[in-house]
Amino acid sequence: MMSNQDGKWWNKKISRRDMLKLTGAGAAGVAIGASGFGGVMNAMGYDVFESVVGDASNKVEFYGKHQAGITTPVQKHVFFAALTVVSSKEDLRELFKKWTPLVVRLTNGELMADPSTNTRIPTSDTGESVGLDASNLTITFGVGPSLFDKFHISHLKPSELVDLPHFPKDQLVEEWTGGDLCIQACADDPQVAFHAVRNLVRAGSGKVEIKWSQAGFTSFPADGSTPRNLFAFKDGSVNPSKKEENDVIWIQPGESKSWLTGGTYLVARKIQMHLETWDRTSLKDQEATFGRYRDSGAVFGKKGEFDDFDVEEKDVNSNYIIPDTSHVHLARKSGAQMLRRSYSYASGVMTKTGAHDAGLLFISFQKHPSQFIKVQNSLGRMDKLNEYVTHRGSALFACFPGVQKGSYIGEAFFNAL
Ligand code: HEM
Known part of the structure; x- marks a missing residue:
């Protein structure tokens, strides 16, 4: 269990793993049920969505000259989604602003929160990645040809x-076939990859919808071949x-x-x-x-x-x-x-x-x-x-x-x- 000797532990970095330890030990007898993780922590009076920096060792740096998930060493799993945009270009810009810190959290191995509302609603994160670490998650975004026609922005195409x-x-x-946007989530754990896409799409509810998706896997022989x-x-x-x-x-x-x-x-x-x-x-x-x-x-x-x-x-x-x-x-x-x-x-x-x-x-x-x-x-x-x-x-x-x-x-x- 994390100690609170040197300050408020809930304002410190809390990875998904730490969260599990906390509920396992500190919240003895309190089951993580339908109310979800946030529900448990909220019941204890703690804001579980304060964390901003993860401490997972197997995490891929999000920031850089190029997006991660391209020349990054191949992870074992992919969850690939092509999306349809059902909203305006202004809404899409806001969505990408909202997505960015969420992606940072996810790749840090943290639960996702909605920073724009600082909500305590337990369902801010769907919760299936609790207890799983960063798993080298990378999330890569792209835009398809149809987006430019939809938004009448041929000058940018x-x-x-x-x-x-x-x-x-x-x-x-x-x-x-096709798609206005894509999200490629790669991770060494299939549930971490799926969780990322699920929660990003959920955060974009009313603005984007999944057109098609595909999960995939690859297995590395022990000798590294x-x-x-x-x-x-x-x-x-x-x-x-x-x-x-x-x-x-x-x-x-x-x-x-x-x-x-x-x-x-x-x-x-x-x-x-x-x-x-x-x-x-x-x-x-x-x-x-x-x-x-x-x-x-x-x-x-x-x-x-x-x-x-x-x-x-x-x-x-x-x-x-x-x-x-x-x-x-x-x-x-x-x-x-x-x-x-x-x-x-x-x-x-x-x-x-x-x-x-x-x-x-x-x-x-x-x-x-x-x-x-x-x-x-x-x-x-x-x-x-x-x-x-x-x-x-x-x-x-x-x-x-x-x-x-x-x-x-x-x-x-x-x-x-
Ligand atoms: C199910 C479909 C496919 C399978 C099973 C497959 C499998 C393979 C295998 C076993 C190799 C040799 C080993 C290697 O260099 O990785 C190879 C090489 C390659 N494949 Fe494919 N491939 C598929 C589709 C495609 C497609 C659609 C493209 C691109 C249009 C493509 C482009 C290449 C290239 C560029 C190489 C390297 C050739 C070189 O030695 O320079 N493959 N593929």
């Missing part, structure tokens, strides 16, 4: 921020190095609208993976699909996962060593780069077929949507992977630059409105 073109073999469904996707292949081996970030990911001054300097573009694709078909395919064919060996993750003709390779290299019979219909061959040949930060999903069964509704929530970050378009066009109809996957959802968002202390998320954008 970068020319490249338009819906992605239709690609061969796309079978997109409206309910997993690259996680495997649901086709059992290492996924994420080739990504830009730190040195390449400004060339590949971060929008530089003069490269787009000024409010986007330091930001990036997020592409989300909900891609169903036909696990049943894959599981009937021989290992040889599976490996030829990617042009990489399943176990080591190395490209054909190499030993190590990270060995450099020349995609044009041919064998003595003048055949490409990495087959020209393979995913890696075609992706590399496009010449475009991006940061891939995808998560697997498993969302039950497809009602018509009884097949797994499982796949990849493909998420990539790039300074211009054309980078994604170039790779996807190169994969086109040729990619052998097409036999095993179907693109069901798609969205593009411009992610704001990072936030400096004293500022709020998207300030440069909202100031220009």
